[in-house]
Amino acid sequence: MSTDATQQEQGGGPDAAQEWRRWHEGRVVAVAAPYGPLSLTGTHWLSDYPEGRIPAVPGHWRENGDEVVLTAAAEDGLVVDGKLLTGEVALGADRGAIDDSRVARGERRLVVLRREGLWAVRDFDPGSPARHAFSTIEATPYDPRWALSGTFRPYGGDRTVRVANADGVERGLGLGGEIAFTVDGEEHTLQVAVEPDGSLWAVFADATSGNSSYRFRFLRPGAPAADGRVEVDFNRALLPPCAFADHFICPFPPPGNTLAAAVLAGERNRIDA
Incomplete structure (x- = not known):
């Protein structure tokens, strides 16, 4: 008996199976996308870097109550809201799509995160080894x-x-x-x-x-x-x-x-x- 015939007997039907296949294919595409989960290369909690310097991330990151203050020089190469940052800017938690985050460095996206009152910076890199190894x-x-x-x-x-x-x-x-x-x-x-x-x-x-x-x-x-x-x-x-x-x-x-x-x-x- 064919798989589709079995599914019809059990009440699923070929339409449900086809819809699931489309869902599964979409999931694979989303995971492998440039800013999908495979591109996350680090979650850096600012409490671990009280001096404000995160080794893997350029700039100076400082907690200030309900915001994070980012300070950068031109050589840091950080872009905020589409413009090279030279000076400082106050940031809140990013809540939209990864590629819409306010801070970027080349193709990387630096996403500001807050959990239970603690601040972190997430580094998403489309060139991550995990993304390129994924099948x-x-x-x-x-x-x-x-x-x-x-x-x-x-x-x-x-x-x-x-x-x-x-x-x-x-x-x-x-x-x-x-x-x-x-x-x-x-x-x-x-x-x-x-x-x-x-x-x-x-x-x-x-x-x-x-x-x-x-x-x-x-x-x-x-x-x-x-x-x-x-x-x-x-x-x-x-x-x-x-x-x-x-x-x-x-x-x-x-x-x-x-x-x-x-x-x-x-x-x-x-x-x-």
């Missing part, structure tokens, strides 16, 4: 068995739990509720954050994590319906950014978000040439 994302082909119906159960208020991050530091992770779904007749739940647009975000591990898949993954369901119904499609489980560059600070799964089931779906690992 593709290993992913399990679409399986309608993992396109599940779930229910979102909001908490009475936001909760914050402390979880380890990929850089070894513990940070707060905000959670707004949980999603419940059934796999092989058994109910499972995942705690989720609620994004500003109403969509959901889960950090989870499962029985494949650290074996046939990366040590944890992300899931991003859409906004729930008014009655709480939500699609829980593990075919679109994502590798976190730290699977592509060590300099991201991805949170590990919170307590309760490690599933006993083996989720044989979605992105599994980065593949280099």
Whole structure:
């Protein structure tokens, strides 16, 4: 029996499989883009450089309350808002696309980041070794068995739990509720954050994590319906950014978000040439 015929019997249909293939191809393109996650070559916390000099980044970077003051000379080659910086400028956290960041040096983009009151400078370089070594994302082909119906159960208020991050530091992770779904007749739940647009975000591990898949993954369901119904499609489980560059600070799964089931779906690992 053909794969498409099997999917039709199971309720997925060829359209869902084709849509997934387009999604997967788009993910590979986005990851390999000049300012995708593979181009991150460093996250430099200013608290580690109280004198203001970051060895890998030109200029002088100084915290000043709710802003960062960058001082540079012409020989530093730093461009801010499209103009060579000679002097100083106050910067806030960058919140848009990487290539829209205010500070650049040639093709590099220097992105100002703030987390839990601490400032950092991220260095994105399209010429990074990781980007040029990348081949593709290993992913399990679409399986309608993992396109599940779930229910979102909001908490009475936001909760914050402390979880380890990929850089070894513990940070707060905000959670707004949980999603419940059934796999092989058994109910499972995942705690989720609620994004500003109403969509959901889960950090989870499962029985494949650290074996046939990366040590944890992300899931991003859409906004729930008014009655709480939500699609829980593990075919679109994502590798976190730290699977592509060590300099991201991805949170590990919170307590309760490690599933006993083996989720044989979605992105599994980065593949280099």
